[in-house]
Amino acid sequence: xxxxxxxxxxxxxxxxxxxxxxxxxxxxxxxxxxxxxxxxxxxxxxxxxxxxxxxxxxxxxxxxxxxxxxxxxxxxxxxxxxxxxxxxxxxxxxxxxxxxxxxxxxxxxxxxxxxxxxxxxxxxxxxxxxxxxxxxxxxxxxxxxxxxxxxxxxxxxxxxxxxxxxxxxxxxxxxxxxxxxxxxxxxxxxxxxxxxxxxxxxxxxxxxxxxxxxxxxxxxxxxxxxxxxxxxxxxxxxxxxxxxxxxxxxxxxxxxxxxxxxxxxxxxxxxxxxxxxxxxxxxxxxxxxxxxxxxxxxxxxxxxxxxxxxxxxxxxxxxx
Numbered sequence: 001x002x003x004x005x006x007x008x009x010x011x012x013x014x015x016x017x018x019x020x021x022x023x024x025x026x027x028x029x030x031x032x033x034x035x036x037x038x039x040x041x042x043x044x045x046x047x048x049x050x051x052x053x054x055x056x057x058x059x060x061x062x063x064x065x066x067x068x069x070x071x072x073x074x075x076x077x078x079x080x081x082x083x084x085x086x087x088x089x090x091x092x093x094x095x096x097x098x099x100x101x102x103x104x105x106x107x108x109x110x111x112x113x114x115x116x117x118x119x120x121x122x123x124x125x126x127x128x129x130x131x132x133x134x135x136x137x138x139x140x141x142x143x144x145x146x147x148x149x150x151x152x153x154x155x156x157x158x159x160x161x162x163x164x165x166x167x168x169x170x171x172x173x174x175x176x177x178x179x180x181x182x183x184x185x186x187x188x189x190x191x192x193x194x195x196x197x198x199x200x201x202x203x204x205x206x207x208x209x210x211x212x213x214x215x216x217x218x219x220x221x222x223x224x225x226x227x228x229x230x231x232x233x234x235x236x237x238x239x240x241x242x243x244x245x246x247x248x249x250x251x252x253x254x255x256x257x258x259x260x261x262x263x264x265x266x267x268x269x270x271x272x273x274x275x276x277x278x279x280x281x282x283x284x285x286x287x288x289x290x291x292x293x294x295x296x297x298x299x300x301x302x303x304x305x306x307x308x309x310x311x312x313x314x315x316x317x318x319x320x
């Protein structure tokens with residue numbers, strides 16, 4: 001997701017100022033961000049009976065409201081207006097893919113398929129690697145290709161276990177990977193980038209909400225003030241972990257950021273199994289074990305192209 005612009009600062013700061021940054025504070029912020037993302041499956045069901053599209057539209061619109069307040073407090077509207085046309089093109093592309101990712105995630109979680117969402121964010125790093133190879137010509141070592149091959153086998157095993165291809169998991173991974181491709185080209189800081197992304201898509205989101213309200217299909221005003229308040233809060237819930245991540249990415253190494261991201265699928269898997277009551281059969285457990293083995297093998301294979309890709313593309317991480 002849009003909080004990743006800060007990574008370039010993290011990767012590029014090598015002077016004395018970088019050494020003096022409060023690493024402990026950055027680590028705390030990073031853990032907090034990923035923990036909040038990990039518990040997103042607990043939040044989005046609270047927004048029902050709103051459907052996935054209505055929830056997505058509310059997230060976008062109210063995230064823009066929150067970011068407008070942030071820009072006002074920081075007095076940075078001039079920076080947003082100074083973004084050049086080419087950057088707005090990359091921001092627009094990023095906005096499309098992150099919106100798709102958010103919408104599919106909400107649908108997956110609210111359909112009671114939390115473990116499939118966790119699978120999507122587990123395989124996402126490997127998808128990002130493949131996109132780096134295909135689009136940017138990055139190279140993999142033989143052990144890294146072996147790890148990717150193991151992940152492909154794991155998806156095949158999971159297809160057998162689920163009885164269907166894990167389409168939602170793959171869409172989550174690919175949409176976020178393509179979001180990273182656009183972020184690689186973008187050169188704006190976290191607050192401006194995040195604001196731009198929600199601003200680009202907000203007119204469509206607002207039009208959808210108005211249409212739902214006019215046709216009586218919306219839930220914003222018909223289910224009590226508590227439901228309305230939770231829908232409004234979706235903007236804050238979206239923005240807070242992104243800002244925490246941006247803070248963390250400026251203060252801790254990108255390798256640490258990359259490892260922290262696995263907090264998310266672990267928490268989501270635990271939520272799906274313990275709270276939602278999902279069950280995995282033996283074949284599915286084997287598939288997940290193979291996925292994690294592939295991730296560990298790839299990590300141990302040395303400095304991966306993804307790590308270089310992340311360093312250049314500003315540590316794109318938004319599992320929601």
